[in-house]
Amino acid sequence: MMxxxxxxxxxxxxxxxxxxSTTSYGxxxxxxLGSRSSSYSSLSESNPQxxxxxxxxxxxxxxxxxxxxxxxxxxxxxVVATLLGKYKMKHRDPKLFYLSMEVTVRKAGVRTHxxxxxxxxPAVLQSCHPxxxxxxxxxxxxxxxVKVYDSALNSNSQYKSLxxxxxxxADEVISLLLTCCNSKERVEQFSIYEVCTDKxxxxxxxxxDRPLQVQQTWLPSSNCHFLVRRNPEYHLPxxxxxxxWVSELPQTKxxxxxxxxxxxxxxxxxxxxxxxxxxxxxxSKESSSCSKNLPETSTKQISSSSDKPSYADYxxxxxx
Numbered sequence: 001m002m003x004x005x006x007x008x009x010x011x012x013x014x015x016x017x018x019x020x021s022t023t024s025y026g027x028x029x030x031x032x033l034g035s036r037s038s039s040y041s042s043l044s045e046s047n048p049q050x051x052x053x054x055x056x057x058x059x060x061x062x063x064x065x066x067x068x069x070x071x072x073x074x075x076x077x078x079v080v081a082t083l084l085g086k087y088k089m090k091h092r093d094p095k096l097f098y099l100s101m102e103v104t105v106r107k108a109g110v111r112t113h114x115x116x117x118x119x120x121x122p123a124v125l126q127s128c129h130p131x132x133x134x135x136x137x138x139x140x141x142x143x144x145x146v147k148v149y150d151s152a153l154n155s156n157s158q159y160k161s162l163x164x165x166x167x168x169x170a171d172e173v174i175s176l177l178l179t180c181c182n183s184k185e186r187v188e189q190f191s192i193y194e195v196c197t198d199k200x201x202x203x204x205x206x207x208x209d210r211p212l213q214v215q216q217t218w219l220p221s222s223n224c225h226f227l228v229r230r231n232p233e234y235h236l237p238x239x240x241x242x243x244x245w246v247s248e249l250p251q252t253k254x255x256x257x258x259x260x261x262x263x264x265x266x267x268x269x270x271x272x273x274x275x276x277x278x279x280x281x282x283x284s285k286e287s288s289s290c291s292k293n294l295p296e297t298s299t300k301q302i303s304s305s306s307d308k309p310s311y312a313d314y315x316x317x318x319x320x
Contacts, residue, residue, distance in 0.1 A: 047071050050123050054079065054099070056138040059087055070123055077118040083138060091180045095165040095172070096143050101125060102135040115139070141165050144212045148173065148226045152190065154181045159225075164212055171207040177228065189234045193227045202227075 048071070055065045068082060076099040084092055099116045116122070126134050143166070149159045162176060170192045178185060194214060195202045205211065211226055218224050 047073075050126070052079075052122050052126055052136055054083065054136045054138055056083055056087075058097075058138055058140050059083070059089065063087070072121060072123045072127075074121060074123060075118065076116050076120050076122060079122060080138070091176060093143065093162065093164045093168055093172075093176060095168050096141050096163065098139050098141060100137050100139050102137065103129060104133050104135075106133065144215070146173070146211050146215060146226065148177065148192065148211075148228060150177050150181075150228045152228045152230050153177055153183060153185075157181070166210060166212050168210060168212065169207060170205040170209050170211055173211055174228065189231055190228055191231055193229055195225055195227050197223045197225075 049069050050072070051067055051069050053065050053067050056063050066083060066086065068079065070079065077094070079099060080094050080097045084090055084094060084097075098118065099120075099122065101114045101116055101122070103112045103114065104110070105112075116125070122136055126136075143163050145161050146164055147159050147161050150157055160177060160180060162173065164173060164176075171187050173192060174187045174190050178187065191207075192205045192209075192211065193202050194205060205214065205226075215224075215226075
């Protein structure tokens with residue numbers, strides 16, 4: 001007969017204990033079934049807490065450290081959000097911050113600095129070392145300024161300049177703007193557009209696009225900006241919404257650079273880089289020179305073959 005043994009979830013390795021011996025089970029003191037079930041439920045429902053000290057001088061010069069009470073399941077991302085909320089800095093991008101851990105070996109006198117992942121658990125890491133040998137600090141990442149016209153969120157506001165990280169997505173930028181406006185509307189109600197006034201073009205960013213990386217592809221001479229707009233189809237039922245998608249087709253052998261050409265418009269900027277413009281000019285010169293040297297019969301064959309629809313023309317269609 002087997003007896004279940006509840007193990008601590010904070011063990012560094014998974015241990016298995018089997019009590020299959022009938023003699024050892026008979027030597028145990030008998031307990032009512034109800035008491036065993038109640039003790040098991042109390043162990044599973046218990047959520048012990050501990051305290052950590054986080055040095056957060058990067059937020060403000062007058063802040064030395066902050067003591068937080070967290071559980072063993074609290075992640076570094078949640079600790080950063082808690083610190084920003086306590087100091088009323090919810091308008092700051094959480095992805096600009098991360099936690100670091102300094103571990104000191106007393107006998108050797110060695111200090112080790114570790115950059116913690118967003119999903120790391122500080123309470124678990126602190127429990128692996130003696131009290132006082134570990135120290136948590138709030139650090140900053142490099143970011144960039146992004147100007148976003150947000151009159152759709154607040155009619156009294158023209159634009160806002162946000163300091164965001166390179167990994168911040170479009171939806172996270174909208175969430176920051178809603179927080180700045182103290183709005184309780186949902187992020188899904190809005191979208192960010194990349195607008196180029198010189199070419200009179202605009203492009204809707206995908207929710208997972210990163211505006212700072214998109215902005216870095218703009219040419220210095222281009223007149224582009226980001227604009228927030230309300231999604232007109234948000235309140236429509238799902239059956240009436242326009243859903244754009246590409247059907248799956250059997251894979252064929254393509255050159256290595258072919259996949260980058262099939263990226264959707266949401267994954268490429270409106271403004272072409274300088275290298276792309278140079279490639280286009282050189283390709284046009286080569287094609288014009290080749291067309292002059294070819295005889296008339298070959299040019300006719302090329303024109304007839306180009307008139308026929310290729311396989312790539314049908315890639316965005318599907319059949320019922």
